[in-house]
Amino acid sequence: MTGTHSVGGAGRFAPSPSGDLHIGNIRTGLLSYVRARQTGRRFLWRVEDLDRVKTGAADSQLEVFADLGVVPDERPLVQSARTAEYSDAIARLAADGLVYECYCSRKDIAQAPSAPHAPPGAYPGTCRSLGEGERESARRRLEANNRQPALRLRTDNREHSITDVLLGRVEALVDDLVLRRGDGVYAYNLTVVVDDAASGIDEILRGDDLASSAPRQAYLAQLLGLSAPGWVHVPLVLNDSGQRLAKRDGAVTYQQLRSLGWSVEDVFAWMQQSLGFDGIGSRWRCVDDMIRSVDFTGMPTAPTVFVPPVGA
Numbered sequence: 001m002t003g004t005h006s007v008g009g010a011g012r013f014a015p016s017p018s019g020d021l022h023i024g025n026i027r028t029g030l031l032s033y034v035r036a037r038q039t040g041r042r043f044l045w046r047v048e049d050l051d052r053v054k055t056g057a058a059d060s061q062l063e064v065f066a067d068l069g070v071v072p073d074e075r076p077l078v079q080s081a082r083t084a085e086y087s088d089a090i091a092r093l094a095a096d097g098l099v100y101e102c103y104c105s106r107k108d109i110a111q112a113p114s115a116p117h118a119p120p121g122a123y124p125g126t127c128r129s130l131g132e133g134e135r136e137s138a139r140r141r142l143e144a145n146n147r148q149p150a151l152r153l154r155t156d157n158r159e160h161s162i163t164d165v166l167l168g169r170v171e172a173l174v175d176d177l178v179l180r181r182g183d184g185v186y187a188y189n190l191t192v193v194v195d196d197a198a199s200g201i202d203e204i205l206r207g208d209d210l211a212s213s214a215p216r217q218a219y220l221a222q223l224l225g226l227s228a229p230g231w232v233h234v235p236l237v238l239n240d241s242g243q244r245l246a247k248r249d250g251a252v253t254y255q256q257l258r259s260l261g262w263s264v265e266d267v268f269a270w271m272q273q274s275l276g277f278d279g280i281g282s283r284w285r286c287v288d289d290m291i292r293s294v295d296f297t298g299m300p301t302a303p304t305v306f307v308p309p310v311g312a
């Protein structure tokens with residue numbers, strides 16, 4: 001067993017309640033629980049329900065984990081109940097002169113010439129230095145279309161890095177990221193930072209598709225005076241064309257696999273094999289076997305392909 005022992009710290013799983021979890025999301029959530037248990041952290045759960053919500057999905061996701069023997073140590077934090085905290089964080093950044101309104105549409109951003117050395121998709125800075133007169137007329141233009149400006153963080157495009165347990169140093173350009181979207185929804189990069197700090201999360205384990213977001217989240221945490229968490233980005237589960245697993249790939253959710261005859265033990269046997277720990281020790285049958293056997297220093301960083309079983 002590896003990892004630093006943490007007294008009072010916590011890890012978390014933060015799925016979006018947009019539907020049933022597939023086997024890849026479940027693997028990430030189980031690893032988060034395993035890591036928390038191995039390192040003496042509490043295991044917390046967050047419902048990221050500001051966007052793409054399917055009624056009943058949050059409860060059903062928790063039920064799947066309960067079925068697998070995983071119950072969070074506290075009542076889940078629900079993002080839709082926390083808008084006052086997000087607004088307060090933006091007010092703190094604004095007081096430091098770090099927030100500006102952005103009137104750009106997606107199309108405006110795609111068509112603007114990109115800043116030198118900025119990666120594709122980085123905000124080109126169009127609204128960063130507008131004068132008050134220009135802002136007034138841009139605001140009126142949006143209002144006429146029933147839109148409001150987005151709020152962006154003033155970063156002046158800087159490099160920031162984090163250290164990940166599996167990936168080592170991850171460096172990325174932090175562009176002027178969105179804090180509140182034009183539709184009024186608080187942006188993922190802000191809410192994740194505010195909530196992880198509020199819950200005392202001191203190590204974040206999640207899928208490695210989010211590794212490139214970690215430097216900007218760490219930078220934002222620093223601006224807000226929040227302590228920096230540790231990071232563990234684990235490999236994803238892909239379909240056989242190398243894309244992220246999705247509903248259209250067939251039987252990929254827990255419910256579908258169970259109805260095709262998979263038992264809870266089969267789920268853990270697949271976890272063991274897909275993480276490359278088969279042939280090491282005995283067959284995993286439950287989450288405690290996983291806690292005993294996962295070695296984060298020996299974990300592959302390459303993705304796994306899941307080929308769904310074919311139904312009768």
Ligand code: GLU
Pocket residue numbers: 014015016048192205206207210
């Ligand atoms: N809600 C995000 C997702 O379901 C995860 C966010 C995170 O772990 O930081 O992909």
